[in-house]
Amino acid sequence: MSSRVRDEEGDVDTLLDAAGAFPLDKYRFLRRLRETSTEQYYQLLCYYTQQVLPYIYTPTVGEACQQYHALRIQARGLYLRIDHRRSILSQLKAWPQKDVRVIVVTDGERILGLGDLGANGMGISEGKIELYTAAAGVNPAVCLPVCLDVGTNNTQLREHPVYAGLRAPRPIRQQVYDEFVQEFMEAVKIWQPHTLIQFEDFGNNNAFRILDKYKDDYCCFNDDIQGTAAITLAALLAALRVTGQRLADQRILFMGAGEAATGIASLISFCIHRRDGVSEQAARQRCHLMDSKGLVLASRTDLQHHKRPFAHSDVPPCATLIEAVRAIKPTAIVGVSAVADAFTPEVLAAMAELNDRPIIFPLSNPTSLAECTFEQAYRATNGRVLFASGSPFDPIVDERGIAHHPPQANNAYIFPAVGHAAVLTKSKRVPEEVFLVAAERLSVMATAAELQVGALFPPFARIRDISAHVMAAAAAHLVDAGLGAVPDGWPEQREGWAAAARQAMWSPPLPSVPVSRL
Structure with missing residues (x-):
């Protein structure tokens, strides 16, 4: 720079x-x-x-x-x-x-x-x-x-x-x-x-x-259901690059069971199904949801239709999050509850006992409703946490002087690129699979050095270059699925599509005066 x-x-x-x-x-x-x-x-x-x-x-x-x-x-x-x-x-x-x-x-x-x-x-x-x-x-x-x-x-x-x-x-x-x-x-x-x-x-x-x-x-999608699902899946896949584990081997506990939670769980299940050949029904059993009445279980008669695919019959009833953590022994907890401080010190400590690298994603917005802060998760796990949040948090500098950067699981990494790809290809619709494609593409973009300090995604300062690659992958899927056409002027070779996507972006003129004079 x-x-x-x-x-x-x-x-x-x-x-x-x-x-x-x-x-x-x-x-x-x-x-x-x-x-x-x-x-x-x-x-x-x-x-x-x-x-x-x-x-x-x-x-x-x-x-x-x-x-x-x-x-x-x-x-x-x-x-x-x-x-x-x-x-x-x-x-x-x-x-x-x-x-x-x-x-x-x-x-x-x-x-x-x-x-x-x-x-x-x-x-x-x-x-x-x-x-x-x-x-x-x-x-x-x-x-x-x-x-x-x-x-x-x-x-x-x-x-x-x-x-x-x-x-x-x-x-x-x-x-x-x-x-x-x-x-x-x-x-x-x-x-x-x-x-x-x-x-x-x-x-x-x-x-x-x-x-x-x-x-x-x-040609439509719901960002709260599908965009949130894609960014969370991307964060989870990036975290597994650090742990070296398979997605199919995870046990993921959601605090919350609304549109965000079920959207995320659905895409994770779909990814497990596609990657590991696990049936979709079996893949959904890797995800556990908690609502205001406790764990989502098959024995409950009050479940809304979007919760039923994730109802379990093989775990005991749990009324509190700490009970559920002890019963399920999750490798990851995801907060989409809008309940501030739901990830209590007891919950964070239990996750640290269960996992060498606990995955903790407090995704609720705004900051005042986050299930925990980065500092709380970092201290409770002695710096071992793999963290992503819905709102931004400041980095923490360890005793060696190394700054650990908490990534924001910001839907803006996903939905603008997917949406622009749909616009450029004039896609008839926006299928679920395109969000899996976008998540997988984003998940491999952080460098080894960035992963080492907790940054599961490249910095947002590089968002247009990131978006160009996600746009290219999304456009390729839409074209291959027969939903859209190759944008005018794009090369036949797919290797050049990221550059073509970057070229298709609108930009204002470069500033002609110092920013301080705006």
Whole structure:
């Protein structure tokens, strides 16, 4: 890295510090910069992604969504209200953007681990859509954040004087909600036939149903289910490069049993099935889920349909996580519960006793809801932990002066590249297998030296080069599956596809003035 680049990175930190002492100050500064100096904003976003990422995405975006109604900011996405049904197509056609290729859509019911935030969910669509540009070079001119405003059951938010969303509860009748979503999907297909639709932060009850309903007929995916699954599988495979063990030999215990947990468990099971020839039913038995009532067991009569494939009959009932750890003896624990400090010192110590290199992934966002911190996991395991988290944590310097870097299992390593590959190939749909392909490609990209200090992924500062390789692998799968076509101008030889993917990325002009003068 040249001294000039190091100087520029220091300038970015200084610039952000000058915006205010709190992360939300920096979030608001970046939004204002986007409105007033668009080119300079995208220069920061694309050339200094690692520095600005925490303020446009996790962990700051969670607080921004909570406060969105009170921040006095102009939403830049499209609100579609359920009380304006039968006019969605006309609203889309009236939108100023005439060429849209990527839509991130939410209904605000389950924003991160924060619950129902209604129309404030626009903040998550806006944050996610920026990552398509930052990480995979999708031109921002073809990106559209959308919030389906169907009301909110958050009474305090709904009654707030400056709340801008629909001041009504969510629909009681499922049919009303489903017809609204269907109208949106059909309208998008008429308006922009080759548009990728990413579902974001829908509630558990709707997320699985919507994905199952549309995944075979639309170019769409659910990032909470499939993107989270892919990044977690990539982290697990990278950790196994350190331990030298097979995926099929792992016992993985999930704290949480919602869309993230079952999505991850499904992809892990699929990977075991594909890699080791284990039946999918047997592969699913490597995964154990815990919900608020304890372990997911076949004897329970209260299980939702998405939990049933992972119900076990060969383990005893366990009401607490420490009971489950002692009974199952997991090689890995994955936190997707949004319960802060769920990985207690007792749980972490037990994992350290059971495993030479315990795999501990507290994935819940924002940081305040993480199941444990990197420092807690590192200290409890005497530095032996293989760690990945949903929110970023600072490195720890050991007694030898070596810095151990906790990787963030950030979906932005996966979904922008997969999505851009689907756009470039004009894929008819986004199959489950493409997330396995993306996860396996990412899992081998960290160097031996990076793995040695705990970095399961290459640094996010290299995200565009990383995305180019993931895009190439995803595009190859989509073409081979007969779902898409080789993008125009790409070479016949697959070895050149990563370079072609890099060339296909949009970038703003290089900064002509020092960052400090932006």
